[in-house]
Amino acid sequence: MPERNLQSTLNSVCDNGTSTRADVEFLLAQGDRDSTRRIMHAADEVRSRYVGDGIVLRGIIEFSNYCRNTCAYCGLNTFNTNLARYRMTREQILESVGNIAEAGIKTVVLQSGEDRDLDPFWLAQVIEDIKDKFDMAVTLSVGEWSEDDYRLWRQAGGDRYLLKIETTNPTLYGLLHPGMSFEDRLRCLGDLKSLGYQTGSGSIVGLRNQTCGDLARDIVFFKEQDFDMLGIGPFIPHHRTPLADEPQGDLGLTLRTLSLARILTKDTHLPATTAVGVAGSGDAVRSALAAGANVVMLNFTPPAYKRFYEIYPGKDDSAHSSGQIIKEIETIAHTLGRYVSLSRADSLKQRNENMLQKQTLVREN
Ligand code: SF4
Numbered sequence: 001m002p003e004r005n006l007q008s009t010l011n012s013v014c015d016n017g018t019s020t021r022a023d024v025e026f027l028l029a030q031g032d033r034d035s036t037r038r039i040m041h042a043a044d045e046v047r048s049r050y051v052g053d054g055i056v057l058r059g060i061i062e063f064s065n066y067c068r069n070t071c072a073y074c075g076l077n078t079f080n081t082n083l084a085r086y087r088m089t090r091e092q093i094l095e096s097v098g099n100i101a102e103a104g105i106k107t108v109v110l111q112s113g114e115d116r117d118l119d120p121f122w123l124a125q126v127i128e129d130i131k132d133k134f135d136m137a138v139t140l141s142v143g144e145w146s147e148d149d150y151r152l153w154r155q156a157g158g159d160r161y162l163l164k165i166e167t168t169n170p171t172l173y174g175l176l177h178p179g180m181s182f183e184d185r186l187r188c189l190g191d192l193k194s195l196g197y198q199t200g201s202g203s204i205v206g207l208r209n210q211t212c213g214d215l216a217r218d219i220v221f222f223k224e225q226d227f228d229m230l231g232i233g234p235f236i237p238h239h240r241t242p243l244a245d246e247p248q249g250d251l252g253l254t255l256r257t258l259s260l261a262r263i264l265t266k267d268t269h270l271p272a273t274t275a276v277g278v279a280g281s282g283d284a285v286r287s288a289l290a291a292g293a294n295v296v297m298l299n300f301t302p303p304a305y306k307r308f309y310e311i312y313p314g315k316d317d318s319a320h321s322s323g324q325i326i327k328e329i330e331t332i333a334h335t336l337g338r339y340v341s342l343s344r345a346d347s348l349k350q351r352n353e354n355m356l357q358k359q360t361l362v363r364e365n
Helices: 006-014 021-028 035-049 091-100 121-131 147-155 170-176 182-194 214-226 251-265 274-279 284-290 322-335 347-363
Strands: 054-064 107-112 136-139 160-162 198-205 229-234 294-299 339-341
Touching: 006 021, 006 035, 006 251, 021 170, 021 214, 021 251, 035 284, 054 091, 054 322, 091 107, 091 121, 107 121, 107 160, 107 294, 121 136, 121 147, 136 294, 147 182, 147 214, 160 229, 170 182, 170 198, 182 198, 198 214, 198 251, 198 284, 214 251, 229 251, 251 284, 294 322
Parallel strands: 054 107, 054 294, 054 339, 107 136, 136 160, 160 198, 198 229
Antiparallel strands: none
């Protein structure tokens, strides 16, 4: 069998459709700086070709930190009784959405733990209010619910939904998520897609007992599922979880995972996640953007609540204004030869599918 070579394997992965999971696994395992740089460079070219140079901004509001689950990596897990819990009111949410609109951003992400006291009809009303008052895409990220609840929120105007698979290794998934099931997760993702949500998923990189083979399977799963968005970030230990003493996920491996997800999925929206910023030094967000990412999330949770939404420690709870943060991102964009985009940035997959359909119709006539 010929010896695998980084450049030929990278070419094969970039060359649509000829790659195998083994190729992706091989590339993920190349931990030296030069290999990481070359994989990132290839991903950046794919990003430029399929997504363009805009760095899209989204505003996120973490409106409730109640959660019934016990995910082993998450500081919001229900056993963390040291955490003060909050749930924002409808008025507080609308005020925060107003701040996002004022900053010129056209997408709001409403995120919470899996808050079982959250009334689905209340959330539907919040979505309707946002749609009435603002010209804004609404993304939900509130966990696993019934198909009827997902339908209710879709009919209220929900455009997008984020539900990370975290890992496609069912054994690892079971260990990390006591009381939850991998099949339920897949069922939820299937429901969301069939209801017409622009659907996002994603994974954690650097968990104990997670191999490059597992990460390669994640990336191939993302490609097969054709998700509209993917959030990929490193594992960061939280002191009030069972994984408190585990080492943090490796930033280089996270960047290679992000890059290979870009190369395989082409036109998916990929954020430079907050976790990447926490795990790396000051320019980790820049590195993620250079590795294929095209989205940055800005946190508009009111300062009084922000520090209590601690999935992992180290999240930015500074009082920097959105204007200051947007300026910082503009500076980063400038150094990368790119620009900040305030567009809605709907799914590129749906747009490209529509274009293909139109081209086919024109040809047929
Ligand atoms: S990851 Fe989500 S579902 Fe799991 S404990 Fe944290 S907030 Fe709850």
